[in-house]
Amino acid sequence: MPIVVNLDVMLAKRKRSLSELSQATGITIANLSRLKNGHSRGIRFSSLHKICDVLECAPADILELVTTEQYVKLMGRLPMGDEEDDEQ
């Protein structure tokens, strides 16, 4: 079952923008955008810690476990890993 990153939800709750988060955490906007859109394979604990610190939330607020069908509904495509298996 894939994991969805609800970064934009938390950013909206905290009324902060992606660029502000980038400046505060030191993670580039490109990387945050990839994280938000589900184009990253994973996240380091250090990066998760920085994001949760800035947004004052728990990891569970950002990371959510969903079914594949829910993931496809949300993101409009299969999760990373499943796509590459199809290509091969």
Add this chain to the structure above:
Amino acid sequence: MKRKSFLDNALMIIAAAAIIFSLVMTAQTFDNGPQFDYSSKHIDRTNPSPNNEYVRIRDSLRTVVECEDMQLSDLGVSHFIATIGLSKLPTPVNCGAPVRRGNAENKECYYLAVAGYKISKESSFYLEGNKYMITSGQQGGNKSGDSYGGNMTKEIPVRYVKPAPGFRNQQSGYILVPIPERVYHTLYIVMLVIYGLVCVLVLQYAIIRTLRIILGISKGRMFSHQSTRDLLVAGRVFMALAITPLFLQLVFYYVFNKEIPAQIRPAFGQVVWENKIYFIVGFTMVLIAKAFEKGYKLQKENSSII
């Protein structure tokens, strides 16, 4: 993807087999047996072999023997691509005969040449005028069980040339198939074209790409898709350079099978040995390319972890 992987694996298996074979050959002592030695210095009078019989006959004609020896090791003007080539030699002459202008003996002979042939230990090739002769020892038996020997001599349609000392550091000889002059000139043009194409191929895919890889590594771009592909292509080119002579020799062997006597055999092992460096370089490059491919995947995966 799967087809390319199968090809690379097949090439690596062939190269590995060739390298192991070369190592085995290195470990063995090369023993070609007593070669036909025209020099009277090497007569073994206690051994009644066809070699010594021939030497005894020609013993008094030392200069003739030396002349023939030179003819038998002279490839003339020759051009080769891998193991196949073209040779132009003066017409074999009766050694000691005076050379006259306009003499038919001054004409040139044109040949299709292929390297990587060995004459058997019991046989010898020689020239009789402009005829190509081979003599070989035969062993037989009679009803009472006694064994006896003799030699058989026959004319053959092809010429055998043993390598001159130091020529391309080769130990195997050459088969020369006589061809008409027109065919020689046509094949010569074809060979020039092929040679040009091969040069471009080697320059582009083996040299320039290898240099590009080294340049990329020096700039810190080690595990990139481009360097992996370049390494793989360069490795395949080197493997092709190694396998092509063997392939050409096999084709030649089957095409001219009837013309070449059984006493002159293709030395496939020798061809593999002489091209061992291409096998080693090609195998190493493909192996490194596989490692780079894995490195590239790991790097890509690592870069997609935030």
